[in-house]
Amino acid sequence: MRRSRAFVPTTKEAPSDATLPSHKFLIRGGFINSQGAGLYNFMPLGKIVLEKIRAIVKEELDRSGCQEVQLSFVTPIGLWERSGRSEAMGKEMLRIKDRHENEFVLSPTNEEAMVEMVKNRVTSYKDLPLNLYQINTKFRDEARPRYGLMRGREFLMKDGYSFHSSVEDMIREFDLMEETYKKIFTRLGLDFRVVAADSGAIGGEGSKEFHVLANSGEDTLVVCEACDYGANIETIYESEEEIDALKIKSYEELQELTIEKRCSCGSELHFKKGIEVGHIFQLGTKYSAALEAHFNDENGRSKPFEMATFGIGVSRLVAAVIEQNHDESGCIWTKATAPYVVNIMISNIKDDAQVNLGEELYTKLQESNVDVMLDDSKERFGFKMKDAELIGFPYTVVIGKELENGLVQVFERKTKESISVKADEIFEKITELLK
Amino acid sequence: MRRSRAFVPTTKEAPSDATLPSHKFLIRGGFINSQGAGLYNFMPLGKIVLEKIRAIVKEELDRSGCQEVQLSFVTPIGLWERSGRSEAMGKEMLRIKDRHENEFVLSPTNEEAMVEMVKNRVTSYKDLPLNLYQINTKFRDEARPRYGLMRGREFLMKDGYSFHSSVEDMIREFDLMEETYKKIFTRLGLDFRVVAADSGAIGGEGSKEFHVLANSGEDTLVVCEACDYGANIETIYESEEEIDALKIKSYEELQELTIEKRCSCGSELHFKKGIEVGHIFQLGTKYSAALEAHFNDENGRSKPFEMATFGIGVSRLVAAVIEQNHDESGCIWTKATAPYVVNIMISNIKDDAQVNLGEELYTKLQESNVDVMLDDSKERFGFKMKDAELIGFPYTVVIGKELENGLVQVFERKTKESISVKADEIFEKITELLK
Structure with a gap:
């Protein structure tokens, strides 16, 4: 699913009666x-x-x-x-x-x-x-x-x-x-x-x-x-x-x-x-x-x-x-229950290289039957990251500035840790993580 | 699904208010x-x-x-x-x-x-x-x-x-x-x-x-x-x-x-x-x-x-x-809506050859993702046939006496016509019919 077409109305406000x-x-x-x-x-x-x-x-x-x-x-x-x-x-x-x-x-x-x-x-x-x-x-x-x-x-x-x-x-x-x-x-x-x-x-x-x-x-x-x-x-x-x-x-x-x-x-x-x-x-x-x-x-x-x-x-x-x-940041779905197991985040949707890699990975993962969200929205990076943490995708692939050096980051929601992965190895890396 | 384990309570009686x-x-x-x-x-x-x-x-x-x-x-x-x-x-x-x-x-x-x-x-x-x-x-x-x-x-x-x-x-x-x-x-x-x-x-x-x-x-x-x-x-x-x-x-x-x-x-x-x-x-x-x-x-x-x-x-x-x-005999489901597209009827469940072929075909069709019912019930042939017509499986493979001659019958519910098929070609025939 493309984030730009998805109806996912996240919000900062929780209802006043919500304690859990x-x-x-x-x-x-x-x-x-x-x-x-x-x-x-x-x-x-x-x-x-x-x-x-x-x-x-x-x-x-x-x-x-x-x-x-x-x-x-x-x-x-x-x-x-x-x-x-x-x-x-x-x-x-x-x-x-x-x-x-x-x-x-x-x-x-x-x-x-x-x-x-x-x-x-x-x-x-x-x-x-x-x-x-x-x-x-x-x-x-x-x-x-x-x-x-x-x-x-x-x-x-x-x-x-x-x-x-x-x-x-x-x-x-x-x-x-x-x-x-x-x-x-x-x-x-x-x-x-x-x-x-x-x-x-x-x-x-x-x-x-x-x-x-x-x-x-x-x-x-x-x-x-x-x-x-x-x-x-x-x-x-x-x-x-x-x-x-x-x-x-x-x-x-x-x-x-x-x-x-x-x-x-x-x-x-x-x-x-x-x-x-x-x-x-x-x-x-x-x-x-x-x-x-x-x-x-x-x-x-x-x-x-x-x-x-x-x-x-x-x-x-x-x-x-x-x-x-x-x-404190939000949901952490298990692999079996996550609405989308992988979230591909294009940090800057005006950057063609970022967009191309995002689209390519999105297509490849879909073809491998991975439930994947492509965050192609226009929001700024910080907002997107907070949003991804709130929603709780198990993995977010961050395609950002480092792409100039051939690298992307894989953010694991559970540990909140990121690892750098070579852009041309990202598909294999994700496939391995999902095993 | 095996008919002997399935909860399919067919009956001769229709409710009195049923006109359609x-x-x-x-x-x-x-x-x-x-x-x-x-x-x-x-x-x-x-x-x-x-x-x-x-x-x-x-x-x-x-x-x-x-x-x-x-x-x-x-x-x-x-x-x-x-x-x-x-x-x-x-x-x-x-x-x-x-x-x-x-x-x-x-x-x-x-x-x-x-x-x-x-x-x-x-x-x-x-x-x-x-x-x-x-x-x-x-x-x-x-x-x-x-x-x-x-x-x-x-x-x-x-x-x-x-x-x-x-x-x-x-x-x-x-x-x-x-x-x-x-x-x-x-x-x-x-x-x-x-x-x-x-x-x-x-x-x-x-x-x-x-x-x-x-x-x-x-x-x-x-x-x-x-x-x-x-x-x-x-x-x-x-x-x-x-x-x-x-x-x-x-x-x-x-x-x-x-x-x-x-x-x-x-x-x-x-x-x-x-x-x-x-x-x-x-x-x-x-x-x-x-x-x-x-x-x-x-x-x-x-x-x-x-x-x-x-x-x-x-x-x-x-x-x-x-x-x-x-x-007049019952339902005729389309291939896409049939609860089971194929019904394999073992005419006489005391006949080992009939049972073996039925079981083999059942397994093969299941492995090919065909929705198949195996009629392994003890009822007599006439009853089973009427039941299959009432339920309305698109195809019923009848494994009966003719098996002695290496033949089984494929009954098409829509036309009520049967064709004889060589027992060792029945899987291919069914696969062809379901295309």
Whole structure:
């Protein structure tokens, strides 16, 4: 994309209610804009990031045998009454009425609709297991929407639901999804932890959360650096007062505290702050029994499906990447999530040599399927550099005065360090860096 | 995909309210299911078709310089009050209230939100033109939702909005989008017509519709076979009674009628029925003036943006493909829209030779990036064949008894004709057919 044609409205001003780095920088970098409390629009750069994350989620799920569907966002209230959740969901589930006064709900999650889709369409154990997912809009009418994309009202969620003929098979799929989720977050370039989320009914393994580690995280985790053990503090402290006291502590304060308990591997445990971006949950027959969704087993007996459910906060991930990867100058995208991995900056667009090299490199990188931005704007160098840091391209190739000596600079956003590279070797250098 | 693992719940029963072929066959073929009046879920095959169409739309728009964004589906009523459309949209625009009694709207279209996004972020003629689009959920609370995906309440629409510094530039973009839309519908494999939609304010060219020709179409068109001229009947008949009389006629009745007027090229004009799948519209300054979205021109004068708007009914296209391409046995997908272009049918899964060839061909086609289904189910041959016709794979490779003689059959869904092919040449034959 050419910067001169791109709609990337960066700005110096952050909204007054923006306290989190992702909230500030995603708005300042021209990724998103607010449409109302807890409602966000994705501008072109934000949309590209969102779609990159969506694509990786989809690719790994499909590879693990999941099948994508798309449920209606507006769902009849009747579904929720039959499952008994109409009351339980409370005010977060927004109820609406159509012109005929029929009542509907803006989907906050979709267990009921997914069970209804499978009910009577899958009737034999022979057609199981089945893992269906969607990546679709959700709405939760939070009392106090805040923190930008971290806690919006309208958001993009991947919600998956699996159907099984036995508890054993459901647990097999649960474990498969844990591995699949690990692949997803690893591919996204994130530092994350899988933690036990509750001591649950099913052997303490019935629910796991995936947290992106970040000082600003709302959740407090206890983790072992030696063996990958991790738990949400709810699962290891018994007193609610103790938990609440830990929850409100900043990461800096938490680091000062010591944990008396030791990990079962013998090592020390540490506190960390995390952002919940995934949750997998062994449901059992809760919804299938309530909605009478049955199959016939090997012996011809009718049984409700054993189920599990798997969620990923796709739009929240856009923010979580930045909570984990930013500095005082702005965003630092990982290679997998960057809207453009390389930014080619022509310092002086009146200099033909600079323009020619920029155009040449731009074409070559595009032909190699590298997502590249060509900064051909008329702004002065200092402005362009600040802009590139705010947006957070992993690499910026600066084509400037040094070109007279046959050199260009490669600026790495993460380290803020520049290296000089011979102009006629820049394509190979970039290709090497992106490996 | 293996049929034995795929969730493709085909059925003999069509819903009682289904009168259109697409409504019947998309439900019977396991593509969609109803979630309530005018609300549909896409099951795996339906989701694949929807995404194939979405991908082609996106690819061609991006190629023409458009930039994708994503607007919040729930939008504050204030936006609509400022543009004056709160009243004008009537009951089709569903109003909702959140927990704090603030009023919102389920987006039926997004002119206002897009103007707000650009306002104050694009301030100079130098940053124009700009063409932003989204492919996102829309909701219109139709009084009588019907015809399946053809007239749902919740649907997927591509809506684009362009911003210009002059009427001339807006018309240039309008023409570019006409060409882009033609490429999209051509790539989808559809027989379509571009027709003048009204005699409009701007030289009769201010609004064009794109219609997929189909006997079941709701719109009545007048077209010339010689020169590609086409018009919606509203534009060439003056009396409303005459128009209404024509509109309610079936295609069979229409064909009997003659048209007195002749095309400007001298040839005869004919009536056709069409399904509107696209609409491009020269807006001028209607919304930019109302919402005070201005830019500075070359002389520093503040002016409202000249705008145009461009829509495509993405989920409606899923149905339109089938309205144009079906027979009494079911769907006939075009190559570009088929969920799987090739279906490999192993007639007898207990026959090792049949299974081996099926598996081998399946692997080879997948490696060649052909979307292929392997029918490895235990059903009997007759059932599988009917199922393949209902689903509508363009080609089915039947691996059956003839394999003993070194032969397999290729069944073409459109013609329902089969040809015999040597088993060891089947890969090359399929590759040739897909060219």
